[in-house]
Amino acid sequence: MSERPKIIVVGGGAAGLELATRLGRKLGKPGRAEVTLIDATRSHVWKPLLHQVAAGTFDPAQHALGYLAHARWNHYRFRLGVMSDLDRVGRKVILAPLYNDKNEELIPSRSFAYDYLIFAVGSVSNDFGVPGVQEHCLMLDTKSQASAFQQQLLEALIRANTQHEPLQEGQLDVAIVGAGATGVELAAQLHQVTRQISQYGFEIIDPDRHVRLHILDAGPRILPALPEKLSGQVQLELEGLGIQVHVSETVTEVTAEGVHTASGQVIPAAIKVWAAGIKGPDFLGKLGLSANRINQLKVNGDLTLEDDDRLYAIGDCAACVMNQQGDLVPPRAQAAHQQASFVAKALERRIKGNSFNKRYIYRDYGSLVTLGRYSTVGSLMGAVTGSVRVSGWIARWVYLSLYKMHQLTLFGWWRTGLTTLARMLRRSIDPAIKLH
Known part of the structure; x- marks a missing residue:
């Protein structure tokens, strides 16, 4: 050494x-x-x-x-x-x-x-060798990929709002393959954003008629990391928002027109996101x-x-x-x-020259999923209390605290506090949606 x-x-x-x-x-x-x-x-x-x-x-x-x-x-x-x-x-x-x-x-x-x-x-995302995924799906593994999705979505909205001919079937539809936390949270965020766009000059687009959001998963339910009751609760909330949830649907191919499943369904979508697994x-x-x-x-x-x-x-x-x-x-x-x-x-x-014979032990503190402004649900794990279901403002506060813990490690208390304050102040001058 x-x-x-x-x-x-x-x-x-x-x-x-x-x-x-x-x-x-x-x-x-x-x-x-x-x-x-x-x-x-x-x-x-x-x-x-x-x-x-x-x-x-x-x-x-x-x-x-x-x-x-x-x-x-x-x-x-x-x-x-x-x-x-x-x-x-x-x-x-x-x-x-x-x-x-x-x-x-x-x-x-x-x-x-x-x-x-x-x-x-x-x-990175695992496409499991499904034909067409690499050619037609966007991934969300990196900041550049997420920004590319945002730009594609914004361009699709601009094009639809200014074209002379009527909007085509599936022109603004989004299909998200994978119903884990990433897929579910993205669907909720997209629902929120598409309901806000009329405030920024997109009057031609009627989100309820022109934008359909789909979530597909091969498993029998969404959010397998959550208890089954919570998973069912989230699915009901998504469906209440008009988001179409397709479970037990294995994707067999992705084309430019949409997503094909083993049951014979073809879900039309102009924008496809793959969030079905990792490697x-x-x-x-x-x-x-x-x-x-x-x-x-x-x-x-x-x-x-x-x-x-x-x-x-x-x-x-x-x-x-x-x-x-x-x-x-x-x-x-x-x-x-x-x-x-x-x-x-x-x-x-x-x-220092000292031995280190400890074994890493994973401590599960629970799982939380946010549906944007609509809801936050999850389960918290405690040594004494076991698993406790949480929702509402308590779950939202715990969810936000996870990011603050990350910031505290990187910046310490003083800079994290200043960063939080700066972000709160910018909310009064920044648009709710990034439009550039």
């Missing part, structure tokens, strides 16, 4: 950014280690908010966190790039060349030495490391990789067994937060 251990975190999502921040403050600031964060983009948006970016109710230009500035404040280094390979013998992370929008090489291929390497690259990024399966069938890296109980105890994996890209039945820790923000904290403590002790 070098005199000042080199720690590299690959991936600046919730888990990776929180880990780099903690390590920068604890080890980078006093000069006990060199901490480097690598990410393919220059700014961070909390992934559970991407459905709001897609609907246009959250402007990433105002609220995204710039890695370079955050690195300076928190004593770590940021390097822009995409990991392409791993040299375990020489302990080097290899980055691919980076190109700009004109296909000009912006940054050449580089390599960075490490003593400890943490994979925190999150997950680890494809490059993880090509590094010579132990991975499962969806490219998640297999880890031990202390989150080190089965192949190398100098390598860790946290967040959605980690296949972490949480019980004797072999179930994996679910891909949730709370798991990413917990694992980032656990690995930060482990590395602090290891760099």
Whole structure:
């Protein structure tokens, strides 16, 4: 190991950014280690908010966190790039060349030495090989994808509001494949947005007649992470809003015209979103490391990789067994937060020369789903109370507090308070929907 251990975190999502921040403050600031964060983009948006970016109710230009500035404040280094390979013998992370929008090489291929390497690259949508998904569906894995959806939606509304001929069947319809939290929350946000557009000059569009929203899932019910009663309650609320819910419908093909299912249904939709499953990024399966069938890296109980105890994996890209039945820790923000904290403590002790023999234990604090301004429901888990169903303003407050916890880790109390106040003040001058 070098005199000042080199720690590299690959991936600046919730888990990776929180880990780099903690390590920068604890080890980078006093000069006990060199901490480097690598990410393919220059700014961070909390992934559970991407459905709001897609609907246009959250402007990433105002609220995204710039890695370079955050690195300076928190004593770590940021390097822009995409990991392409791993040299375990020489302990080097290899980055691919980076190109700009004109296909000009912006940054050449580089390599960075490490003593400890943490994979925190999150997950991407899993299309399960369904024909037409890649060609005709939008994903919501990244800020750029969510922004692309928002632009496509806005352009479709502008075109429909100004065309001379009558609106065609399905011209403004949206089909969302996958009825997990992302799909359900996106549908509710889109319903809210399409009911507000008349305030901004879209008088020709009648949302009740011209915009139909569909949610499809292969499972027997929506929101399988929630108790069955809550799942049923949410479905009734969605259907009460006019959102069409299709369960036990396996998608067999996606075309430009719409979504085809195994039962023979064809659901027409101009805009299609795929949110039906996740997998680890494809490059993880090509590094010579132990991975499962969806490219998640297999880890031990202390989150080190089965192949190398100098390598860790946290967040959605980690296949972490949480019980004797072999179930994996679910891909949730709370798991990413917990694992980032656990690995930060482990590395602090290891760099001090102390052993760290603890095992990571996932603590499920429940699940919450927001239907925008209409409702928020979920279940909270407690050691004493067990599972408690919550809804209304209590559930809404708890849901918002999850994002505040993420901000507290990144900014501390003072900056989080200022950020919250600034956002409240901007509500009086900003439109409710992003229109540009």
